[in-house]
Amino acid sequence: MTVIQKIAVIGSGTMGGGIAISALSGGLKTVLVDTSDASLEQAQARVHKYFDRQVSKERMSAQDRENALSCLQVSTVLSAASDADLVVEAVFEDLDIKKSVFSQLEQVVSRTCHLATNTSALRVSEIASALEYPDRFCGLHYFSPAEVNPVVEVVRSDMTQGSTVTATLSFLGTCRKIPIECKDQSGFALNRFFCPYTNEAARCIDDGLGTPAQIDDVAKQVLGVPVGPFFVMNIVKPRINLAAIRNLAHLGPFYEPARSMSAIGDADASWEISDAPATLGASARQVITDRLLGAIFFAVKQELAEEVATAGAIDLGACRAFGFAKGPVEMMRDLGADAVNTLISSVTANVSVSH
Structure with missing residues (x-):
């Protein structure tokens, strides 16, 4: 097995910079590659700021900061990556661009160098088609912000060899990340249900059930998350969230983007979230609760049936990547099959009516 001592990150934007910081935090030699000098300068400033902050908060010593930098x-x-043991690509989410890079x-x-893509929306096998040796290729999907969020999905295509997975799992351990192993299916383990959750929140807007602030408030209470779906979408950018949702649309009508989701995302706008949501009545809150849970459960049941990931992996990812107080599979067990099926039926029926 290749011991990963040096990595290269291709793309120095938001995700690439975060992945580089994560690797540096693990004590690994890291080369950050980008075609833009300006982008690299911004990334370097971000790296310095991050480690300066770690020192100021007494999470690391000044000497450890110097060692990391x-x-x-x-x-x-790209030739700067020639002696890397692992290369992680984090360029624009475009299949042709990614294939060209690889x-x-x-x-x-x-x-012997292992290759990985940080794609959140494209199939790993589609990108691998550009490779002469696709057996050394996998997906390493980090969650934003990559330097802070502990979860990384490890995506194995049908061609990925076991030694590549073993090496990347060891690398993630060095970086103190939590790996979620999954198959190369649309949405992987976590976006498969998180995208429908955000999309159902937008459908609630379309149906006049509440404002973004009100729906966020319901989600925080029901799921125990620190922030609601609209707040998260504004951080990620609705345009990017919409692209991930559209990647799932081929799975059926339930996965197709809500009207408001398409409008906000295509306009590259953000959701308007008021500071103090007006109180919703108990019945309205229950409808929103049922809709959000039904959307999550529908997607999770499907991915479990497809064996995309284990129940334990899905729950671990939900709690550690998204801040759920309890994983969706555990929630379904607690509610019981009849209650879960009722919630799913109401959501899928609503989609059928709208179509």
């Missing part, structure tokens, strides 16, 4: 290299050429990477890295 000394492990960082930046470059505008085609070029194979010309400069060693045969």
Whole structure:
């Protein structure tokens, strides 16, 4: 097994910069590659700011900060990744761009170098089609912010060899990340239900059940999450969330984007969330509760049937990546099959009517 001592991150944007910080925090030599000098300068400033903050909060010593910063290299050429043991791609979410990056990477890295994509919406196998050696390729899907969120999905395609998974799991352990292993299915383990959850929140807007602030308030109470779906979407950007939802639309009408989701996302706008939501009545809160839970449970039941991930992995990811107080599978067990099926039926019936 290749011991990963140096990684290269391709793309120095929000996700790429966060992945680099995570690797540096694990004491790994890290080269950050981007075609833009300006982007690399911004990423370097972000890295310094992060480690300065760690020192100021007494989470690390000044010497540890210097050691971490000394492990960082930046470059505008892919050949800087030539001696990396692992390369993680974090460029724009476009299939052709990603395939082009990996085609070029194979010309400069060693045969023993493992390759990974941080895609959240594309199939790993589709990107792997550009590779001569797809057996050393997998998905490593970080959640935002990558330097803070502990969860990373490890996505195995039908071609991914076991040694690549073993090496990447060891790497994530070094970086103190929580791996969620899953199959190469649309949405992977976690977005498969999280996207429908945010989409159902938008459908509640379409149906006049409440405002974004009110629906966020219900979600926080029901799921125990620190922030609601609209708040999360504004952080991630509705445009990006919409792209992830559209990636699931081929699974059926339930997964198709809500009207308001498409409108806000396509306009590259944000949801308007008031500071103090007006109180909703008990019946309105219950309807929203049922809709949000029904959407989550429908998607989770499907991915369990497809064996995308184990029940334990789904619940662990929900709690650690998204802040759920209790995982969706555990919630379904607590409610019982009849109650869960009733919630699912009401949501799927609502979709059928709207179509």
